[in-house]
Amino acid sequence: MNPQRIGVYVCWCGSNIAKIVDVEKVARVMARIPGVEVSREYKYMCSDPGQELIMKDIKELGLDRVVVASCSPRMHEPTFRKTLKLAGLNPYMLEMANIREHVSWVHENQELATAKAINLTRAAVHRVMVHAPLVQHEVPVNRATMVLGGGITGMTAALRIAGQGRKVYLVERSDELGGRAIGVGRAGPHMNSVAALLDNLTTRVNDSAYIDVLTGTVVGEVSGFVGNFLVRLANGTRELTVGAIVVATGTQPFDAKKLHRSGYGRFPNVVTSTQFEEMAASGRFTTESGKAPRRVAIIHCVGSRDSETHSYCSRTCCMDALRFSNILRDALPDAAIYQAYSDMRAFGRDAEEFYARTAERDVTFLLFDKLLPPTVSEAPAGDPYPLLVTMDEIATGIAIEVPADLVVLMVAREACSDAKDVAKLVSISVDKDGFFIEKHPKLDPAATTTDGIYIAGSCQGPKDIPDCMSQAGATAARVLAAITMGKVKVPATTATVNEDLCVGCQTCISVCPYGAVIYLDKHRVSRVEEVICKGCGTCAAACPAGTISPRHFTDNQVLQQLEGLLAAEEG
């Protein structure tokens, strides 16, 4: 008798799978593989009757392993693992074959699709034969949180968490709270006072009994793992122990000097949007000569949506540019105001109306192709205005020169220059532009792939104030949910070192993105800290001696799966 008793369950997914794949044939072929005790198809395996079918077979037929051929394991692996657990089997004795996303949804030929479904399911059967039971551990959670970054996002997240009576350390490297919002007068489209908002947040943060504000403070080192982080501050001996970390480090303005065509740094009357905010705050709009400007050209997308610098849209500059036009119009009723733009991104409630209202205030909108952005140059001697903005105006199809005595560059918002250092500090990833990557853009936008590390605000991608505050709230809710549970589950699918065979070459140490592999000098072997390990397998791939193995993705399991996939027999 074969020592293994495998149950195979092929799902129709209604007609999602069954209309392309001959599910009965798949089940028939699987039944012939030695070790397969039972092979069935059913309309919806994930439904209650479907799961009950599996549980009944496990109990009555004494199955010790299960294969479900259905949808992506991303969808229902947790479901069926739970099914196995309820029936008394270790949840890791399950393997899924994805015959929906990988077969029925992407193929039209029924015969070939069925053959592929058979191959994938056979691969799963071969793999499950070498599955091993795994245990998932739980660790207690420290209920304090560190929020990194004291801008609007960081303060909002801190207040939300503190509002539930949980300790927060709010760490800000500059000497005051407020971040990039400091100096911003008002925010479009409603022209609310940002200063008032900041004042409100700062006062509440400083007054909170649960928030420890640490300005002028830089984090030196973060060690530990979800629920149990140890944070060493760079400016002293102080150490914080926290269970969760919220990263809200924001963005920095793009340095327009990097774009020669912008004229910035070469012509004194070319200013950035940040400098314009300062003018607006002082209420004095002047050119270099000290006079009020008569012709102001506002240029969009400086460093954004541009193949030379950043390909992304910085998202807030269009509204800022409209706001600047309104401020200018209020202050200088007779000045000519030009906006050179390539797409007006006026999304969200009331934004389009704001755009329309601004257009009615004698602001001239000039459209350029983002592949051919405007160039700022010095006007020839004798011209009444010192600067010329040259562009192809594509709405009219005419190449034009706009004389101006003040040019405002709507500079991009980019990831902070030390974003990579911050990412390394807390073991999270950055995208090609340096923004932190969330765990899943839709399903888990406030978390990261490192458990216990959350992100909020513009450090994840440029955002306006309402979006920053919303994400801060979402992140706070995520943190509170984690610390309220009091304990966290650490994944069972971690890497493990066979210390009897480890030669201590240390190839694995620096490749771990989570800092989970440590070298034990005394024993001259590496060890994986399982609570930190995410099971990515990088160390196992790097280990030249084959002594590191990722549980549930061992070489043998993968090779067996390949054997099953490439097995010649057909039914």
Added chain:
Amino acid sequence: MNDSTKNVATPPPVPKKKLQMAVYWGAACGGCCVSVLDVHEALFLVLEHADLVFWPIALDTKYKDVEAMPDKSIDLTLFNGAIRNSENEHIAKLLRQKSKVLVAYGSCAHMGGIPGLANFSTKEKLFQRVYKDTESTVNPDNIRPQTSYTVPEGELTLPVFYNDVKPLDKVVDVDYYIPGCPPQTERLVDVFKLIVTGATLPPAGSVVGVFDKGQCDCCKRTKSDNKKIKKFYRPWQIQDDGETCLLEQGIICMGPATRGGCGARCIDANMPCRGCYGPPPDVADPGAKMMSAIGTMIDSDDPMEIQEIVKGVVDPGGTFYRFSLPSALLRRTVQ
């Protein structure tokens, strides 16, 4: 004195039956046979305990003599060399039939060895090179080896040259493996002593005369996690500091992906390990493991720069699969 005991005849000592031993070479360079000769004075120990019944490098025993031996009459056969042609395979099968214990001796029998690198080519390409293209070949009639040829005196035959080189265990069951190119003679003597003293032998299929741990475990050089390679060097291209892990200096050393047991002679002579002792347990493909490890050491995120750095690995196939190609997952190039 009890006189009665005096007259009891003492039975004459029965000479202990000597171990019947054979050594054979398949596709090999002869180095493995020399490593057996290298037992030096221990040869007396060997001869005291063993009769060498078949050893083409030293004795004139004919194949027909072996064929005439009863099955399982040879206690121990050390088979060195890979399976490259039909003669190698025929004798491998014959010796399997005649031997109680068959040992794959040396890298070629163990993993395919240096001859196994021919699996990066094909029979046709090899013949083209050897019988036509080499600078010293004069072969205007394009004469190639024939497996049989009739002459007035009768039929002449040659073994069939295979397209693939195989390790010994791909054609017969192998009891033990003694790796090395060649195996260290001391390891052979150790194994020989175990057999003649009747010690319990390890389970069939074991690799013997080795450590389970890799070379680095014996290597005296200092090792750290600072394995960042900006440029690969061949040993003659760099002044080795004599102390730091060779990999950390950019010299490709197969040490971490290779079993210990050889005495780390190459490394002690400041040369990188070439991998002749084969992979540690649980490694199916030492070349792939080492390439994967090397990949993580390349110190760049820039695809162009990475390409330039990788160009510094001269002959990656020969470097990473020098001894193991036919037994590795890779096995050969696609034809």
